[in-house]
Amino acid sequence: MPRYYDELDAVLRALADPTRRAVVERLAQSPAVVSELAAPFSMALPSLMQHLRVLEAAGVVTSEKHGRVRTVSLRAGALDVLHLWLGEQRTPAERHADRLGIHLTRTSQKETLT
Amino acid sequence: MTLERRLARAGFTLTRDYPAAVKRIWDAFADEDQKLAWWGAGDAIEPGEWAFDFRVGGRDVAEGKFHDGPVSRYVATYTDIVQHNRIVTTYDMWLDGVHMSTSVASLEFEPIDKGTRFTHVEHGVFFDQFWADGPNREKGTRGLLDALGSYVT
Numbered sequence: 001m002p003r004y005y006d007e008l009d010a011v012l013r014a015l016a017d018p019t020r021r022a023v024v025e026r027l028a029q030s031p032a033v034v035s036e037l038a039a040p041f042s043m044a045l046p047s048l049m050q051h052l053r054v055l056e057a058a059g060v061v062t063s064e065k066h067g068r069v070r071t072v073s074l075r076a077g078a079l080d081v082l083h084l085w086l087g088e089q090r091t092p093a094e095r096h097a098d099r100l101g102i103h104l105t106r107t108s109q110k111e112t113l114t
Numbered sequence: 115m116t117l118e119r120r121l122a123r124a125g126f127t128l129t130r131d132y133p134a135a136v137k138r139i140w141d142a143f144a145d146e147d148q149k150l151a152w153w154g155a156g157d158a159i160e161p162g163e164w165a166f167d168f169r170v171g172g173r174d175v176a177e178g179k180f181h182d183g184p185v186s187r188y189v190a191t192y193t194d195i196v197q198h199n200r201i202v203t204t205y206d207m208w209l210d211g212v213h214m215s216t217s218v219a220s221l222e223f224e225p226i227d228k229g230t231r232f233t234h235v236e237h238g239v240f241f242d243q244f245w246a247d248g249p250n251r252e253k254g255t256r257g258l259l260d261a262l263g264s265y266v267t
Contacts, residue, residue: 091126091128093128093234093236094128096153097232099152100130100142100153101130103142103148103151103152104132104133104134104138104142107142108138
């Protein structure tokens with residue numbers, strides 16, 4: 001089994017929850033402080049903190065405390081493992097179709113350049 | 115260990131819309147240099163035997179070894195070609211000399227508003243250890259993916 005599968009399991013488990021996905025979607029725009037993150041959810045702060053801990057343990061987010069304020073950010077590259085896994089699940093026909101598409105793009109760029 | 119004899123039969127339809135005229139996509143299949151550029155291999159694959167004979171009854175061979183994976187061998191016969199419309203082949207696959215599958219593939223090219231709709235329909239019979247996604251296939255897949263990665267960059 002490939003080495004990255006433990007990481008993949010953790011990331012998929014973390015993203016299986018709609019609240020945690022919403023947090024990821026929010027953080028994709030910019031880092032946020034915890035109270036700001038909690039605002040759109042009708043959920044007690046301890047519950048949100050629990051979700052953040054799952055995301056942090058999976059390596060999806062990181063957080064830093066400055067004084068009394070904790071800022072949470074999406075960890076760059078944290079979701080690459082999903083791309084990798086999805087890419088490996090492509091069938092030969094899909095890969096050929098991808099490569100044909102790339103070939104067409106490359107040759108059309110050449111046509112434009114000349 | 116005795117090899118369990120069994121077959122798996124499977125089919126699929128794959129449809130892609132490409133923003134290119136039918137003729138350009140057709141040429142990617144009909145012109146040997148072009149076909150080699152995208153079908154043949156990537157940098158990660160050591161190319162082996164290659165044959166290209168694009169006519170009804172003609173035979174294509176594409177053999178390659180993924181850097182640490184198995185040698186894959188593809189041998190196809192064109193059974194029907196209608197210019198700018200369809201290509202039909204029957205083909206066989208081997209991995210490290212072991213017969214993996216026999217398939218019928220039909221490729222259809224249809225002009226649409228902004229390019230071409232490409233429809234690939236296939237039916238295959240997979241033999242013995244290849245009835246499910248065996249470890250060899252997985253290795254091969256990974257090699258192909260690496261090749262795609264280096265092709266893109």
